Amino acid sequence: MDMNEIKEIFFQECEEQLAELESGLLKLNDGDRDPETVNAVFRAVHSIKGGAGAFGLDDLVSFAHVFETTLDCVRSNKLEPNQDVLKVMLKSADVLADLTNAARDGGSVDEARSKQLIRELEALANGEMSAAAEAPVARAAPVAAPVPAATPAVNDEGFQPIPFSFDDFGDEEQPAESGVPTYEILFRPKSELYAKGNEASLLLRDLSRLGEMSIHCDTDALPLLEDMNPEEAYFAWKISITTDKGEDGIRSVFEFAEWDCDLEIRAVEKKSEAGVEAQDELPMQPVPFDLSILDEPTDVIVSEPEPVSPASAADFGSNVVPMAGAGRDEAPASEQRAAVAQPAAGPAAASAASSAAAAPTIRVDLDRVDRLINLVGELVINQAMLSQSVIENDNNGLSSINMGLDELQQLTREIQDSVMAIRAQPVKPVFQRMSRIVREIADATGKSVRLVTEGENTEVDKTVIDKLAEPLTHMIRNAVDHGLEPPEKRQAAGKNPEGTVRLTAKHRSGRIVIELADDGGGINREKVRQKAIDNDLIAPDANLSDEEIDNLIFHAGFSTADKISDISGRGVGMDVVKRSIQALGGRISISSRPGQGSVFTMSLPLTLAVLDGMVVTVAGQTLVVPLTAIVETLQPEASAIHSFGASQRLISIRNSFCPLVDVGRILNFRATQANPVEGVALLVESEGGGQRALMVDAIQGQRQVVIKSLEANYTHVPGIAAATILGDGRVALILDVDAVVAASRGQSLKQEISLAATG
Amino acid sequence: MASKKAAPKSLSLAPVLDLNEATALRDKLMALKGSDLSIDASAVERVGALCAQVLVSAARNWEVDKRAFSFSSASEPFLKTMQLIGVDIEHLLAKETQR
Amino acid sequence: MKKKVLTVDDSRTIRNMLLVTLNNAGFETIQAEDGVAGLEVLEEANPDVIVTDINMPRLDGFGFIEGVRRNEKYRAVPILVLTTESDAEKKNRARQAGATGWIVKPFDPTKLIDAIERVTA
Numbered sequence: 001m002d003m004n005e006i007k008e009i010f011f012q013e014c015e016e017q018l019a020e021l022e023s024g025l026l027k028l029n030d031g032d033r034d035p036e037t038v039n040a041v042f043r044a045v046h047s048i049k050g051g052a053g054a055f056g057l058d059d060l061v062s063f064a065h066v067f068e069t070t071l072d073c074v075r076s077n078k079l080e081p082n083q084d085v086l087k088v089m090l091k092s093a094d095v096l097a098d099l100t101n102a103a104r105d106g107g108s109v110d111e112a113r114s115k116q117l118i119r120e121l122e123a124l125a126n127g128e129m130s131a132a133a134e135a136p137v138a139r140a141a142p143v144a145a146p147v148p149a150a151t152p153a154v155n156d157e158g159f160q161p162i163p164f165s166f167d168d169f170g171d172e173e174q175p176a177e178s179g180v181p182t183y184e185i186l187f188r189p190k191s192e193l194y195a196k197g198n199e200a201s202l203l204l205r206d207l208s209r210l211g212e213m214s215i216h217c218d219t220d221a222l223p224l225l226e227d228m229n230p231e232e233a234y235f236a237w238k239i240s241i242t243t244d245k246g247e248d249g250i251r252s253v254f255e256f257a258e259w260d261c262d263l264e265i266r267a268v269e270k271k272s273e274a275g276v277e278a279q280d281e282l283p284m285q286p287v288p289f290d291l292s293i294l295d296e297p298t299d300v301i302v303s304e305p306e307p308v309s310p311a312s313a314a315d316f317g318s319n320v321v322p323m324a325g326a327g328r329d330e331a332p333a334s335e336q337r338a339a340v341a342q343p344a345a346g347p348a349a350a351s352a353a354s355s356a357a358a359a360p361t362i363r364v365d366l367d368r369v370d371r372l373i374n375l376v377g378e379l380v381i382n383q384a385m386l387s388q389s390v391i392e393n394d395n396n397g398l399s400s401i402n403m404g405l406d407e408l409q410q411l412t413r414e415i416q417d418s419v420m421a422i423r424a425q426p427v428k429p430v431f432q433r434m435s436r437i438v439r440e441i442a443d444a445t446g447k448s449v450r451l452v453t454e455g456e457n458t459e460v461d462k463t464v465i466d467k468l469a470e471p472l473t474h475m476i477r478n479a480v481d482h483g484l485e486p487p488e489k490r491q492a493a494g495k496n497p498e499g500t501v502r503l504t505a506k507h508r509s510g511r512i513v514i515e516l517a518d519d520g521g522g523i524n525r526e527k528v529r530q531k532a533i534d535n536d537l538i539a540p541d542a543n544l545s546d547e548e549i550d551n552l553i554f555h556a557g558f559s560t561a562d563k564i565s566d567i568s569g570r571g572v573g574m575d576v577v578k579r580s581i582q583a584l585g586g587r588i589s590i591s592s593r594p595g596q597g598s599v600f601t602m603s604l605p606l607t608l609a610v611l612d613g614m615v616v617t618v619a620g621q622t623l624v625v626p627l628t629a630i631v632e633t634l635q636p637e638a639s640a641i642h643s644f645g646a647s648q649r650l651i652s653i654r655n656s657f658c659p660l661v662d663v664g665r666i667l668n669f670r671a672t673q674a675n676p677v678e679g680v681a682l683l684v685e686s687e688g689g690g691q692r693a694l695m696v697d698a699i700q701g702q703r704q705v706v707i708k709s710l711e712a713n714y715t716h717v718p719g720i721a722a723a724t725i726l727g728d729g730r731v732a733l734i735l736d737v738d739a740v741v742a743a744s745r746g747q748s749l750k751q752e753i754s755l756a757a758t759g
Numbered sequence: 760m761a762s763k764k765a766a767p768k769s770l771s772l773a774p775v776l777d778l779n780e781a782t783a784l785r786d787k788l789m790a791l792k793g794s795d796l797s798i799d800a801s802a803v804e805r806v807g808a809l810c811a812q813v814l815v816s817a818a819r820n821w822e823v824d825k826r827a828f829s830f831s832s833a834s835e836p837f838l839k840t841m842q843l844i845g846v847d848i849e850h851l852l853a854k855e856t857q858r
Numbered sequence: 859m860k861k862k863v864l865t866v867d868d869s870r871t872i873r874n875m876l877l878v879t880l881n882n883a884g885f886e887t888i889q890a891e892d893g894v895a896g897l898e899v900l901e902e903a904n905p906d907v908i909v910t911d912i913n914m915p916r917l918d919g920f921g922f923i924e925g926v927r928r929n930e931k932y933r934a935v936p937i938l939v940l941t942t943e944s945d946a947e948k949k950n951r952a953r954q955a956g957a958t959g960w961i962v963k964p965f966d967p968t969k970l971i972d973a974i975e976r977v978t979a
Contacts (some may be wrong), residue, residue, distance in 0.1 A: 013870050043915065051869060053964025195927070195956065202977065328942040
């Protein structure tokens with residue numbers, strides 16, 4: 001793993017954090033005041049900042065920092081996250097996303113916008129915290145560092161690496177040059193120092209690396225064994241050190257410990273060389289320079305300590321204090337021992353406290369999954385071929401082979417489903433992106449809009465998700481720009497001045513259905529009709545149903561706005577949306593109620609890789625009809641067929657009439673209509689709502705087929721959605737039911753584009 | 760100075776003499792009170808100030824009790840750390856370990 | 859013998875950086891993604907030093923440190939707090955919870971290794 005890979009991970013993580021951030025902010029916007037929501041939002045920004053700092057992404061860091069500071073005000077209840085505050089924060093989340101993208105792809109961001117937001121965020125933070133730090137980017141210095149008041153050495157940005165060079169070491173007899181100052185240090189640890197995992201001996205080790213040092217251990221406070229608390233700090237040290245690292249250098253050694261010890265440092269005025277040791281009347285032990293032994297055992301010889309004042313066993317550890325020192329008199333805080341052995345209930349309690357652990361996930365390169373899916377696809381085909389050949393060669397029941405094949409079929413099916421499931425992802429990220437689109441367009445149009453999303457966890461193939469964003473974006477823009485009325489108009493109509501756009505996803509019969517509903521004015525049919533007439537899309541006297549008028553908006557270049565606004569884009573209309581949905585094997589329809597709004601309904605396949613189909617024969621060709629489209633199949637009787645007009649026929653099914661469509665004729669497989677009585681009728685329901693009976697010659701059976709794109713391998717064929725390979729190795733075409741149904745309304749497939757116009 | 764009745768007892772120190780060991784070390788020493796004691800510090804890899812305190816305190820106790828207290832052997836890290844933190848134990852080392 | 863470091867951080871980015879940095883510096887690295895997971899792996903990890911983030915879901919750094927300090931066996935392990943928090947208050951809270959030291963992000967490999975060397979023998 002190198003830095004570039006980690007950076008890639010960072011950006012992936014940013015995406016997740018940004019999604020987390022947005023959904024959290026939206027929850028807050030909806031009045032959620034759960035502290036964990038605020039924490040999650042804070043963490044998201046915090047985490048982005050942390051990673052960005054590591055990669056030196058300064059723009060990202062400084063923006064995230066300001067954002068974080070303001071969020072911290074919310075977290076500490078200094079700032080009420082009302083709608084106005086959240087408006088700024090949501091915009092900030094958008095800018096943070098832009099900055100992240102810019103950092104990843106090298107693009108640029110709208111600097112004016114981010115500067116403006118920085119000002120707004122700062123204003124929010126400062127408004128509530130009085131005029132504290134006015135420039136949060138340059139981090140405010142800590143207001144008050146505890147205990148040792150004057151600690152210029154303690155840089156708040158992090159401890160200073162110990163200014164230490166190995167060069168200082170090798171030379172054992174480096175004399176205390178006259179220019180190098182000597183310091184006297186009093187170091188008295190408190191018990192907390194040890195309790196927090198710090199160690200006096202390590203601090204002294206680091207200190208000794210600063211220069212030539214002698215040390216005196218003050219054991220006065222130490223009681224006898226029976227009176228002592230083994231975890232209480234009794235030792236104190238008096239140290240004399242000659243170093244050019246200054247007081248700052250000395251303090252930096254004690255940076256982690258300074259709250260948990262008494263530390264006095266003073267520079268010793270230059271007297272005679274001898275005076276340094278003499279002045280305190282305390283014999284000091286010189287500390288050997290080479291302390292490498294403390295890092296790892298080596299065969300370094302311990303240097304002989306200097307002989308000191310008359311030694312006895314009693315003054316072990318101290319050369320001046322008589323044996324049973326003052327420590328005896330000092331009250332041994334034996335009660336403190338209670339603190340030592342607290343029950344270790346911590347971990348258990350902590351893990352019980354939060355049970356909502358996320359399901360573990362893995363990240364897999366999409367290419368690998370796709371390769372696997374392809375292989376499984378081949379396996380499915382291969383299994384079908386194998387079945388076929390066994391059936392063909394087997395006429396006296398090799399039941400064990402057949403059973404084995406059945407199992408194989410079951411197995412391949414399961415493998416396929418599981419592999420497909422790997423690609424399935426919730427639509428959440430796309431939905432979340434939409435809330436930003438709504439915010440931006442609401443801003444641009446001066447409308448007040450609320451986006452409600454439902455079914456964000458509905459899963460669908462990743463490819464579908466990826467391709468969904470663009471049409472959805474366009475539709476959302478349309479809904480806000482054209483669908484919702486301006487606030488005044490809404491108010492006049494007795495509506496909430498704030499418009500609502502509702503985005504819903506759900507699974508329905510093996511497809512995903514996405515609905516986009518607005519509570520706006522609905523389609524202005526008169527206007528649409530007039531526009532269509534003006535653009536020569538329909539004849540002035542054309543007789544269109546409401547549904548047909550509504551569907552006119554899917555025409556190329558159609559826009560009902562009086563002037564094409566920047567928002568909906570130029571030249572990109574609902575026709576493009578419709579085409580991209582269709583390219584995904586999906587259907588789109590609209591239903592609109594004047595004064596109450598419009599609902600766009602998209603139905604998409606869950607996967608673009610396989611399909612449950614009914615294999616049928618039409619004019620000698622094998623076709624596959626998607627099973628999801630078929631309502632029922634029936635054998636038409638002559639009495640149920642009614643002809644009208646030149647070539648139109650209806651079939652009566654349970655007392656209602658349904659247009660009969662000869663698939664062979666529509667696809668131009670044959671020149672004349674087949675006799676319905678000789679074929680089979682498939683009752684299908686199209687997204688437009690109407691039912692049609694599709695005439696085919698015979699049904700071969702049902703099977704799951706692997707979809708092979710026709711566009712990718714050949715070219716688009718009207719009425720055909722894709723192709724597949726059957727068990728016998730033949731290529732079969734997959735019928736585009738909607739296109740066929742649509743074509744049946746007109747004369748042929750080629751006129752599909754102007755269908756609505758001709759009715 | 761050695762006890763007339765009991766043979767000198769011995770105590771081997773653990774490799775890591777940290778915060779966690781301090782209480783255990785004190786308890787071990789308390790149990791040996793009243794006997795001459797020879798401590799084997801040859802296995803010590805690291806020693807913290809808290810355990811150094813316990814050892815110094817014990818040495819005083821033994822002195823009060825008029826019992827012998829010595830180190831039969833000591834590892835380099837043990838000696839080094841003691842010297843670093845200014846605790847003089849040279850005179851408590853058995854003759855052969857002294858240099 | 860390699861020193862064992864337990865890292866606790868919810869950011870995959872930082873976890874990976876810690877891993878690379880510590881491995882390069884010759885440490886053995888065990889990782890957990892939040893305080894709860896950190897306490898769970900404590901026994902198995904048997905670390906010489908712990909590096910932990912503060913802001914984490916489920917159990918934050920403060921809670922995690924307190925948990926370690928309450929653990930009979932591992933309460934003496936030095937704990938370094940790795941966080942972007944720069945204000946004295948957060949540092950103070952971490953210390954009160956029982957942190958040994960801290961490393962202020964942005965993440966700098968030298969700082970990290972230095973700090974670990976400072977608190978370990």
